Structures are given as structure tokens and as C-alpha cells.
Amino acid sequence: xxxxxxxxxxxxxxxRNFGSISGAQIKHSEANYSCGxxxxxxxxxxxxxxxxxxxxxxxxxxxxxxMSILTEDVMGKTKKYILNLKFDYLQKLLGVPVSESRYKCAxxxxxxxxxxxxxxGNKKN
Amino acid sequence: xxxxxxFPLLKNKISNKQIIYxxxxxxxxxxxxxxxxxxxxxxxxxxxxxxxxxxxxxIATREYEAARIAVRKFINAKKNNEIIFTSGATDGLNLVxxxxxxxxxxxxxxxxxxxxxxxxxxxxxxxxxxxxxxxLEYIQIQKNYRLDIGQVKRILNNKKVRVLSIQHASNVLxxxxxxxxxxxxxxxxNIISIIDAAASIAHTKINVQSLDCDxxxxxxxxxxxxxxxxxxxxxxxxxxxxxxxxxxGDMIRExxxxxxxxxxxPYKFEAGTPHIAGVIGLGRALxxxxxxxxxxxKQQELILTRYFLxxxxxxxxxxxxxxxxxxxxxxxxxxxVQGVHPHDIADLLGERGIITRAGHHCVQPLHDxxxxxxxxxxxxxxxxxxxxxxxxxxxxxxIHKMFI
Ligand SMILES: Cc1ncc(COP(=O)(O)O)c(C=O)c1O
Numbered sequence: 001x002x003x004x005x006x007x008x009x010x011x012x013x014x015x016r017n018f019g020s021i022s023g024a025q026i027k028h029s030e031a032n033y034s035c036g037x038x039x040x041x042x043x044x045x046x047x048x049x050x051x052x053x054x055x056x057x058x059x060x061x062x063x064x065x066x067m068s069i070l071t072e073d074v075m076g077k078t079k080k081y082i083l084n085l086k087f088d089y090l091q092k093l094l095g096v097p098v099s100e101s102r103y104k105c106a107x108x109x110x111x112x113x114x115x116x117x118x119x120x121g122n123k124k125n
Numbered sequence: 126x127x128x129x130x131x132f133p134l135l136k137n138k139i140s141n142k143q144i145i146y147x148x149x150x151x152x153x154x155x156x157x158x159x160x161x162x163x164x165x166x167x168x169x170x171x172x173x174x175x176x177x178x179x180x181x182x183x184i185a186t187r188e189y190e191a192a193r194i195a196v197r198k199f200i201n202a203k204k205n206n207e208i209i210f211t212s213g214a215t216d217g218l219n220l221v222x223x224x225x226x227x228x229x230x231x232x233x234x235x236x237x238x239x240x241x242x243x244x245x246x247x248x249x250x251x252x253x254x255x256x257x258x259x260x261l262e263y264i265q266i267q268k269n270y271r272l273d274i275g276q277v278k279r280i281l282n283n284k285k286v287r288v289l290s291i292q293h294a295s296n297v298l299x300x301x302x303x304x305x306x307x308x309x310x311x312x313x314x315n316i317i318s319i320i321d322a323a324a325s326i327a328h329t330k331i332n333v334q335s336l337d338c339d340x341x342x343x344x345x346x347x348x349x350x351x352x353x354x355x356x357x358x359x360x361x362x363x364x365x366x367x368x369x370x371x372x373x374g375d376m377i378r379e380x381x382x383x384x385x386x387x388x389x390x391p392y393k394f395e396a397g398t399p400h401i402a403g404v405i406g407l408g409r410a411l412x413x414x415x416x417x418x419x420x421x422x423k424q425q426e427l428i429l430t431r432y433f434l435x436x437x438x439x440x441x442x443x444x445x446x447x448x449x450x451x452x453x454x455x456x457x458x459x460x461x462v463q464g465v466h467p468h469d470i471a472d473l474l475g476e477r478g479i480i481t482r483a484g485h486h487c488v489q490p491l492h493d494x495x496x497x498x499x500x501x502x503x504x505x506x507x508x509x510x511x512x513x514x515x516x517x518x519x520x521x522x523x524i525h526k527m528f529i
Contacts, residue, residue, distance in 0.1 A: 004469070004472075004473060004527065009527060009528065012528070013528070034484065035466075035467075035468055035483075035484060035498065035499050036484070036498020036499050037406075037498075049460070058498075059466055060466035060467075060468040060469045061465075061466065061469045061528070062468075062469070100471075102472065102473070105468065108225075
């Protein structure tokens with residue numbers, strides 16, 4: 001099975017949790033400058049648990065679909081849990097092998113969410 | 126096609142699909158005689174050049190210098206001394222920017238570039254800007270993707286302009302710039318002209334004497350020769366007047382603990398052990414091209430260009446970044462496919478054995494100007510075929526369908 005499995009294309013065409021959250025405590029964006037993939041994320045935390053997450057972005061199917069899949073996965077999880085996620089976890093979520101040349105695309109979403117959670121000043125609710 | 130048989134890699138398969146190599150602007154494939162020349166050097170002639178007195182070094186030196194003669198003939202330079210071997214177009218542009226920076230340029234001197242330059246023809250100048258305070262000006266690209274000649278004339282009339290450094294052809298847009306006209310304007314205004322022929326060298330005959338440019342660079346690997354070797358052509362009097370840049374073996378006449386005097390041309394600019402096998406391979410590649418002739422190459426590429434443009438003009442979801450007009454155009458096609466990111470297309474094409482490139486092709490400022498993060502590029506050579514274009518187009522249609 002290749003990376004353009006039905007699941008990936010489905011998330012690319014109809015991304016889940018797409019949009020923004022007005023009044024979210026956490027807002028962050030990241031980009032792969034070399035290819036122009038862009039992602040921005042809004043996160044609402046309640047007692048260190050993600051109570052809502054929404055994203056917007058443009059770019060390749062891998063970067064956008066991976067983010068859509070991730071937002072579904074991290075909903076309701078703790079900050080600590082999310083910060084510990086590694087690439088192999090993402091790879092399992094995607095359900096298809098990611099080649100070396102697409103690693104940067106696949107990992108952008110995870111990086112965006114983790115860096116958002118690491119930002120200073122979002123300790124309190 | 127007989128000539129295609131000379132290129133062993135083109136016979137290979139990827140995931141059981143015949144390779145379709147559409148990435149010739151990144152690098153070209155190598156004919157058997159170039160591969161053989163490199164192997165033969167390492168198997169039978171390997172030694173250093175211009176140094177030892179021994180029979181092997183003599184053979185190596187002779188072949189190395191024979192390649193210089195082949196290059197001189199290929200671009201019709203007046204003298205062998207005017208051919209400097211470099212590691213590529215990037216190395217050549219850095220070399221010329223640095224010797225001009227050391228030898229003639231001063232603060233507030235203006236260097237003119239086009240908006241479509243490769244990073245290799247922007248960054249060395251930006252570095253000089255930081256180092257000595259030169260200024261850069263960019264010639265605009267018009268809606269039809271060609272240079273604005275009216276603007277060129279206005280810019281080059283500025284007395285502060287000392288250098289025009291410009292590509293012969295664009296590795297993104299596929300256009301050929303009217304460099305003869307540009308060089309003529311430079312002559313009238315006493316401006317040094319530098320031509321980056323990296324993208325054009327495999328497609329069109331270069332004659333430095335009739336162009337009358339001051340400098341010209343290209344890379345060997347884009348003209349069927351090995352990577353890591355290239356050429357800087359410079360007019361002899363200019364090269365003689367300019368200071369050396371890199372220091373090391375071969376570029377000196379005499380060295381003491383206190384000082385040195387530089388060697389004669391061309392060695393003055395060839396410090397260190399060169400890529401000898403690569404240079405010999407380059408010489409062989411140029412002879413191979415000469416034997417085929419640019420008339421044949423042009424003719425084949427014109428057929429491919431017409432065919433490609435006609436095929437994609439029927440697809441309303443493709444936006445070509447470059448002219449549909451075949452005049453002064455190379456078979457280099459960058460485009461976007463509506464609804465699909467170029468990386469996804471390149472990845473999927475790759476699974477079908479079709480080799481393309483997605484990204485900004487080291488020309489990010491132009492992509493920014495056109496508000497495109499990236500494009501897909503298919504760059505063809507005389508050895509490609511219309512059948513390959515048919516397969517390519519069929520796959521693009523399939524991929525587009527997957528995404529809508
Ligand atoms: C127009 C142009 N200039 C310069 C270069 C740099 O060539 P190299 O990387 O071989 O030094 C390229 C290669 O893509 C090019 O297309």
C-alpha cells in the first residue's frame with residue numbers, strides 16, 4: 001500500500017477539525033519553507049487536557065492529512081502525553097510507510113502541535 | 126532512436142516501469158563513452174596533473190589539457206588560457222564574483238541581475254553586498270515571462286552599473302534571454318557581462334566570440350558529463366588583470382614564507398588538485414555532442430516542445446509557468462496542477478518510473494514573486510520521446526482525478 005491510501009486522500013479532501021477557535025489560549029504556526037507547506041493550530045486546554053483543537057493549512061496531501069488525523073487523535077489527551085509522541089506513533093496513525101523524502105511533510109503537524117504546547121505563557125488555562 | 130542507446134541508465138526500470146527521465150535540468154544522464162572515459166582514467170591513467178615528472182602524470186596532464194582544447198572549441202573561445210576548470214556553474218559564479226569584488230568593485234557599485242536567477246547567481250552577489258557594500262538591481266519579468274527590455278536599457282544606463290550577471294536561459298521558465306542584445310548594451314556602457322549558461326548549454330550552441338561576453342559559466346553535469354566539474358570562460362585580458370582568489374597548489378609560480386607570485390593563466394585560477402577524471406569526461410561529452418550536432422538536438426527538442434505544449438494546453442487544470450510560444454524556448458516546463466501539491470505529483474509520478482522535480486528549483490525569489498510555493502518541473506532532452514510525453518500526460522490526468 002502506498003502513502004496515497006484512501007484514508008490519506010480522504011483526510012486531505014475533507015480535513016477534520018479544520019478552522020479556528022475564537023479565544024483559544026494557544027495559537028501557533030509552522031512551515032516548511034522549502035516546499036511551502038503551512039500549518040497553523042488553535043488549541044484549547046482544560047486542566048492540561050486538549051478540550052478543542054482546530055487547524056488551518058495549505059500544502060501537500062501528506063502534511064495536511066497527517067495534521068487532520070493527528071487532531072482527531074490528540075483530542076482529549078493530556079499535554080504531557082502529546083509532548084511525548086514520536087514519529088513512529090504518527091507513522092502508525094497514518095497506517096502507511098512514509099519515505100525519507102516525505103518525512104518533513106508528515107512530521108510538520110506533530111511539530112506544530114508540540115511546539116504550540118511548548119510555548120511559554122500557556123501554562124495556565 | 127539510436128542515440129538514446131548510448132545512455133545506459135535510460136534502459137533501466139524503477140518498480141518494474143521503464144524509467145522516463147524528465148529531470149534533465151537538474152542533471153543529464155551520461156553516455157557510455159563518458160562513463161568509459163572516467164573508468165579508463167582510474168583504471169589506466171590515474172595520477173596527478175602538472176606536478177610529477179613521470180609517464181603516468183604525463184598522460185594524465187595531456188588528457189586534461191586536451192579536454193581544455195575541447196572546451197575551447199566547443200564554445201569557440203580564442204585561447205585555451207581563457208578556459209578555467211571549476212567544480213561547476215556555482216563555483217564559477219562564486220569565483221568571478223569574488224575576483225571582481227577583490228579587483229574592481231567598490232562600495233555603491235551596482236550589479237544587475239534578472240528576477241529569475243538561480244540562487245547561484247544571487248547569493249555570491251548578496252555576499253559581496255555584505256562584504257563591500259555593492260548594490261543589486263533586478264530586471265523584471267513581464268506577464269509573458271520575458272525580460273522587460275525597456276527596463277533593461279533604463280537600468281543599464283545608470284553610470285553606477287558595473288556588472289550584468291544573467292542567465293542565458295531560465296531553468297524554471299524555459300525562456301531564452303536575448304543575451305546578444307544585452308551584451309551589446311553592456312559594451313556601449315562599459316559594463317562587465319557575465320552569462321550563466323548552466324540551463325542552456327545542453328540545448329543551444331554557445332559562441333563566446335560572437336556573443337562577446339566577458340565571462341560565461343556552465344556545469345559539466347548538465348551537458349552529459351560527470352558532476353563536480355564545470356567551466357568558467359573569461360576574456361584573457363580581464364583574467365590577467367584580475368587577482369587570484371583561491372590559493373593552493375598549481376596556482377602559484379613561487380612561494381616563500383613571506384609571499385607568493387601567481388602562475389600564468391589558466392592555472393592562476395585552478396588551485397588544488399582538480400577533478401581530473403571529470404574534466405576528461407567533460408571533454409568526451411563535448412566531442413559526443415559535436416558529433417551529433419546542435420542542428421539535430423534543436424530539431425528533436427523542437428518536436429518535443431511542440432508536442433508537450435500542445436498536450437498540456439488541452440488540460441484546463443494545468444497552469445504553465447512560462448510561455449506557450451515556442452520562440453526562444455527550451456523544453457523545460459514548470460507548472461502547477463490545480464488541487465494537487467507538486468510534491469504529491471512528483472512522488473506519485475516517481476512510483477510510475479517518471480522522474481521529475483518538485484520545489485522551487487533553487488529559484489525561490491522568482492517563485493515568491495509569482496506567489497507560488499513550488500512547481501512541478503518536467504525538463505526534457507533530445508533523448509526523450511513523444512511516447513514518453515504521452516505516458517507522462519496520462520499519469521498526470523490520473524493523479525489529478527485521484528485528488529478531486
Ligand atoms: C541557471 C542555473 N544556474 C546555475 C545552476 C547551478 O549549477 P550547479 O549546481 O551545477 O553549480 C543551475 C543548476 O540548476 C542553473 O539551472
